[in-house]
Amino acid sequence: MSSLFGSDLGPDGMVSAPSPGSDDMPATDVLSPDSAHQTEDRPDFTAVVAVEIAVLLRVAYDLTGSAVDAEDVVQETLIRAHQGWDRFDGRYPRAWLLTILRRTFLNSLRRTRPALLADDWSLDRGRPAFGVPSSQTESAEDIVLAAHYAPATVAALEGLSPDHRAALWLVDVEDLSYREAAQVLGVPEGTVVSRLSRARSRFRAAISQEGF
Amino acid sequence: MMNPWTLLRCRWTARHLDRYLDVTLSEPDRRRLAAHLVACLHCRDNERNRRAIRAGLRALQPDVDPAAVRRLESSLRDLSGPTR
Numbered sequence: 313m314s315s316l317f318g319s320d321l322g323p324d325g326m327v328s329a330p331s332p333g334s335d336d337m338p339a340t341d342v343l344s345p346d347s348a349h350q351t352e353d354r355p356d357f358t359a360v361v362a363v364e365i366a367v368l369l370r371v372a373y374d375l376t377g378s379a380v381d382a383e384d385v386v387q388e389t390l391i392r393a394h395q396g397w398d399r400f401d402g403r404y405p406r407a408w409l410l411t412i413l414r415r416t417f418l419n420s421l422r423r424t425r426p427a428l429l430a431d432d433w434s435l436d437r438g439r440p441a442f443g444v445p446s447s448q449t450e451s452a453e454d455i456v457l458a459a460h461y462a463p464a465t466v467a468a469l470e471g472l473s474p475d476h477r478a479a480l481w482l483v484d485v486e487d488l489s490y491r492e493a494a495q496v497l498g499v500p501e502g503t504v505v506s507r508l509s510r511a512r513s514r515f516r517a518a519i520s521q522e523g524f
Numbered sequence: 525m526m527n528p529w530t531l532l533r534c535r536w537t538a539r540h541l542d543r544y545l546d547v548t549l550s551e552p553d554r555r556r557l558a559a560h561l562v563a564c565l566h567c568r569d570n571e572r573n574r575r576a577i578r579a580g581l582r583a584l585q586p587d588v589d590p591a592a593v594r595r596l597e598s599s600l601r602d603l604s605g606p607t608r
Contacts, residue, residue: 356604357603357604358603361600369592370585386596390596390600391603394604465581483546485581485582486585487582
């Protein structure tokens, strides 16, 4: 089984959770409003992370394929982010959180591959469907959404290779930047750019064949 | 008829249009492409088509479960709460 994650799992698969703040500087000190570390250019942890929760949930669902697992992974991600906050340089917070999310996913679930990169990916499985229990695949929401999708779009997505589909999905559906998608996939940004370019070309060719 | 120079511009535009729509082109390239779009009906059609495809893909992004978001926000507040 060759998958994007399969080939890149090695180093990250071994990565342990970010360790808590060192003994002489507990993470909680950094977070306290009156802390000397809370400088003007270092925003509040809660404020930075709160606005990313929805994105984290969607991407976690992309990876796990399960609403319950997604929430668990995000929960753990928040804890690890909190522990690592004092080592975060403050740049690209979403990319930082997505890196932690990916490691959390790899460490906690030990999946062989993310749902997003599965060979048998389908829109029902691959799209986030929060509020719908993972075992319940024919919810009213599913039916409404399925009727809404242009069949050509679905076919074109399903026809892409897992690597290409993942890049397209994360950037064009989830609205992540190249950098953020690269963090989720554990590949260099340039790899995302080239996969995305090919994915978009093939997606366009596929849907134009279908008369979109 | 389209002259060879325009054709080259159109090919260049087609290759760079996605980066233009991603807002990741360099400023000189962005200006160059935008200027061509103003002048070229064919490339404007292409641009419109790609925007429509993007809108269709973006529409696949569903809302998250508000209850899950609230639970996680609550966890976040617990994490950040004063502990000393």
